[in-house]
Amino acid sequence: MTTALTHSPEELTAIATRIRRNIITSVRDAKSGHPGSSLSATDLLTALYFGHMRHDPQNPRWEGRDRFVMSKGHASPGLYGTLAEAGYLEVSELSTFRAINSRLQGHPDMHKLPGVETSTGSLGHGLSYALGMALALRLDASESRVYALLGDGECQEGQVWEAAMAASHHKAGNLTAIIDRNGLQIDGPTEDVMSLEPFADKWRAFGWRVVAIDGHDFPQILSALAESREQPVLGQPTLILAKTVKGKGVSFMENQVKWHGTAPNAEQAEAALKELV
Amino acid sequence: MAGIVVTTKDKVATRVAYGETLVALGREHADVVVLDADLACSTMTEKFAKEFPARFFNMGIAEQNLIDVGVGFALAGKVPFVSSFAMFAVGKAWEQVRNSAGHMLANIKICGTHAGISLGEDAATHQVLEDLATTRVIPGMTVLIPSDGPETEAIIRAAYAYNGPVYVRLGRPALPVIPREKPIDFQIGKGEWLREGTDATIIACGLMVNQARLAALELAEEGLSVGVLNMSSIKPIDREAIVKAARESGAIVTAEEHNVIGGLGSAVAEVLSEELPTPIVRVGTQDTYGESGTLDDLLTKYGLMPSDVKQAVRQVLTKKK
Numbered sequence: 001m002t003t004a005l006t007h008s009p010e011e012l013t014a015i016a017t018r019i020r021r022n023i024i025t026s027v028r029d030a031k032s033g034h035p036g037s038s039l040s041a042t043d044l045l046t047a048l049y050f051g052h053m054r055h056d057p058q059n060p061r062w063e064g065r066d067r068f069v070m071s072k073g074h075a076s077p078g079l080y081g082t083l084a085e086a087g088y089l090e091v092s093e094l095s096t097f098r099a100i101n102s103r104l105q106g107h108p109d110m111h112k113l114p115g116v117e118t119s120t121g122s123l124g125h126g127l128s129y130a131l132g133m134a135l136a137l138r139l140d141a142s143e144s145r146v147y148a149l150l151g152d153g154e155c156q157e158g159q160v161w162e163a164a165m166a167a168s169h170h171k172a173g174n175l176t177a178i179i180d181r182n183g184l185q186i187d188g189p190t191e192d193v194m195s196l197e198p199f200a201d202k203w204r205a206f207g208w209r210v211v212a213i214d215g216h217d218f219p220q221i222l223s224a225l226a227e228s229r230e231q232p233v234l235g236q237p238t239l240i241l242a243k244t245v246k247g248k249g250v251s252f253m254e255n256q257v258k259w260h261g262t263a264p265n266a267e268q269a270e271a272a273l274k275e276l277v
Numbered sequence: 278m279a280g281i282v283v284t285t286k287d288k289v290a291t292r293v294a295y296g297e298t299l300v301a302l303g304r305e306h307a308d309v310v311v312l313d314a315d316l317a318c319s320t321m322t323e324k325f326a327k328e329f330p331a332r333f334f335n336m337g338i339a340e341q342n343l344i345d346v347g348v349g350f351a352l353a354g355k356v357p358f359v360s361s362f363a364m365f366a367v368g369k370a371w372e373q374v375r376n377s378a379g380h381m382l383a384n385i386k387i388c389g390t391h392a393g394i395s396l397g398e399d400a401a402t403h404q405v406l407e408d409l410a411t412t413r414v415i416p417g418m419t420v421l422i423p424s425d426g427p428e429t430e431a432i433i434r435a436a437y438a439y440n441g442p443v444y445v446r447l448g449r450p451a452l453p454v455i456p457r458e459k460p461i462d463f464q465i466g467k468g469e470w471l472r473e474g475t476d477a478t479i480i481a482c483g484l485m486v487n488q489a490r491l492a493a494l495e496l497a498e499e500g501l502s503v504g505v506l507n508m509s510s511i512k513p514i515d516r517e518a519i520v521k522a523a524r525e526s527g528a529i530v531t532a533e534e535h536n537v538i539g540g541l542g543s544a545v546a547e548v549l550s551e552e553l554p555t556p557i558v559r560v561g562t563q564d565t566y567g568e569s570g571t572l573d574d575l576l577t578k579y580g581l582m583p584s585d586v587k588q589a590v591r592q593v594l595t596k597k598k
């Protein structure tokens with residue numbers, strides 16, 4: 001079982017850098033994938049897997065584990081890069097990303113790779129899966145919690161709000177949703193494509209406890225996660241609204257919408273890796 | 278296991294038998310949970326909700342979330358029975374049925390009620406006539422449709438016992454209980470022979486099984502030997518029984534309360550064209566939407582009465598060499 005509390009923010013930063021390198025090399029090798037969305041979510045994933053969640057890479061189906069649903073499935077390079085650092089797979093396997101017969105599908109497939117809790121890709125599903133798991137775990141009086149990571153653009157899907165309504169109605173206090181608020185989607189800034197603001201107010205109006213944080217600041221992320229765990233089982237679901245930077249960590253990818261779903265060539269990857277040390 | 282809960286009634290709706298069976302399953306198995314989308318009093322899941330309030334979850338009028346929350350329950354080890362009208366459960370939420378229930382092979386049982394034109398007065402927007410087609414094309418899905426109340430219980434129990442995603446098509450109106458010589462022995466992938474014939478075989482599902490039975494009885498009086506095969510397992514379909522019907526009678530009529538495109542008729546034609554090309558006539562709705570009306574008026578207007586099945590048998594006999 002991995003426990004978090006052993007990692008200092010400095011250690012988490014070092015792990016996150018290795019994950020970011022994994023993202024760049026796997027997308028480079030695949031010649032396709034979503035680097036920008038993976039890099040914005042990297043610190044959130046690092047905090048969850050190395051600083052907060054109960055899980056066991058040696059026993060991915062361990063009953064006492066916390067559940068993690070990667071609702072923004074296109075950030076699969078971030079998820080695989082994290083699972084590899086955690087020991088669910090060898091880092092060398094990341095080079096098979098998106099290749100035929102690979103366990104590392106373009107969007108995550110739970111039946112191919114142990115450690116992937118649900119298959120995702122089509123947007124808007126993950127919060128509903130997480131809610132179903134949370135209600136089931138509550139029936140079993142389990143202490144496990146459920147975490148779902150959503151994209152901000154993803155919240156334009158109506159189903160997200162169906163799930164948001166249902167989670168507070170059914171008092172899923174063991175559910176935490178985290179939004180990777182990088183502000184960009186394929187066609188441009190979220191506020192140009194389909195505005196989400198006032199985003200926090202919308203979640204509050206749906207009955208959620210909302211915590212707004214800097215999604216690249218480990219003490220803030222860890223403290224928000226710890227607070228959500230302390231919520232009583234019959235309480236409110238928690239939303240962590242994490243302000244992030246798309247492409248975080250690679251200067252020429254930061255806040256550039258074109259890196260949402262574009263792979264770096266060898267030269268660009270080399271430049272990116274030089275920054276990720 | 279408990280015995281058949283639906284035995285004594287002459288007529289019972291499949292949705293009513295479903296509701297009663299859920300209560301029985303709830304008593305027998307602690308892992309059964311039930312989800313609905315504000316139609317519990319119509320889908321009959323309210324009976325379960327009353328007896329097991331802690332294991333019943335109303336998701337409100339939000340069918341996409343309904344299916345995916347059900348999948349979440351399944352991934353956490355429960356056996357969710359998830360209900361709404363069939364139009365919405367597998368129509369509005371088709372992508373959830375495909376990408377969540379199907380692709381994850383989740384152990385979810387989607388039980389859609391009020392399927393077909395027999396829904397009646399609510400009319401076309403609610404009368405799904407395409408659901409057998411849209412669910413059976415999903416890899417990994419099992420698609421079942423009971424002919425009456427007692428078979429509903431057998432099918433719901435089989436769905437519970439099976440590990441994987443299942444769609445069960447249920448109806449609104451009270452249906453006659455089919456007289457059977459042998460007790461129901463439902464198995465996924467197996468049809469049920471109600472009678473065998475040498476002139477033609479009617480392969481039917483749902484409420485058309487009784488229409489087919491009545492047609493076959495009348496044709497028998499006219500000297501024709503017509504078999505009736507209840508194909509309650511649409512997917513996997515009973516290829517062996519279909520081939521046997523073709524081999525022994527040489528002419529096939531299919532009968533379903535569904536568009537003739539994509540449903541039982543298509544599934545049977547797929548088998549026959551590969552295994553044993555045989556003359557076939559498909560009874561069903563003819564690529565059209567339904568409308569308001571009483572059950573009898575609708576079945577008459579849309580060509581789903583025993584007389585329509587009889588006419589289809591006569592038609593297929595003209596094609597038989």
